[in-house]
Amino acid sequence: MSMVTLANNKGRICVTNEVFTNLAGKAATSCFGVKGMVGRAKDSGPFQLLRRESMSKGVEVHYNDDESVSLELHIGVDQGVNISAVSRSIMKEVSYKLFKATGVPVKSVDVYVDTIIG
Numbered sequence: 404m405s406m407v408t409l410a411n412n413k414g415r416i417c418v419t420n421e422v423f424t425n426l427a428g429k430a431a432t433s434c435f436g437v438k439g440m441v442g443r444a445k446d447s448g449p450f451q452l453l454r455r456e457s458m459s460k461g462v463e464v465h466y467n468d469d470e471s472v473s474l475e476l477h478i479g480v481d482q483g484v485n486i487s488a489v490s491r492s493i494m495k496e497v498s499y500k501l502f503k504a505t506g507v508p509v510k511s512v513d514v515y516v517d518t519i520i521g
Contacts, residue, residue, distance in 0.1 A: 407470060407507050418505050423472060424459035427512075430500040431476050432458060434492045436484035441477045441517040450517045452479050471508040472501070478514060482521025490514040 409416045428440050439452045440461030453461055463475040474497060480489055498509040 407466065407472065407505075409506060418507060420464050421459065422505065423464045423474070423501065423507075424462040426501050426504055427462045427464075427474050427476060427497050428458035430497045431462075431478060431493045431514075434489060434496055436481050436489040437493065438479040438481055438520045441479045450477075450479070452518070452520065467510050469508075469510070471510040473511045473513070474501075474509065475513045475515065477517050479518040479520050480516055482519050486516055490516070 406417050406419045409418070431437055432439055440458035441450045442453050442457070442460045461477040465473040465475070467473060476493065476497065478493070480486060493514050494512040497512045501507065501509050
């Protein structure tokens with residue numbers, strides 16, 4: 404499944420994978436200490452900081468049986484930041500922004516710090 408369908412007595416709303424990845428990427432990169440979303444080169448080479456247009460590639464969406472989503476975010480952080488505090492901030496911000504924009508519950512947000520940039 405690559406989307407979530409919300410239905411009520413007035414109709415249906417389908418929220419696609421692209422909506423979740425874009426919202427999550429934007430929310431994560433707005434947090435203090437986050438340098439950007441990170442992707443891996445196609446040949447499993449080094450991690451690359453993604454430009455704004457492709458930051459959604461650093462996000463994976465998993466659809467749960469209970470109509471919620473779980474997210475994996477791959478990020479790069481500034482050198483010297485408290486990684487634990489930055490990660491907690493990202494988890495809260497992404498969960499809040501996604502639910503506020505779509506109404507879809509967020510079950511979990513896993514943050515992977517793939518690189519430190521300094």
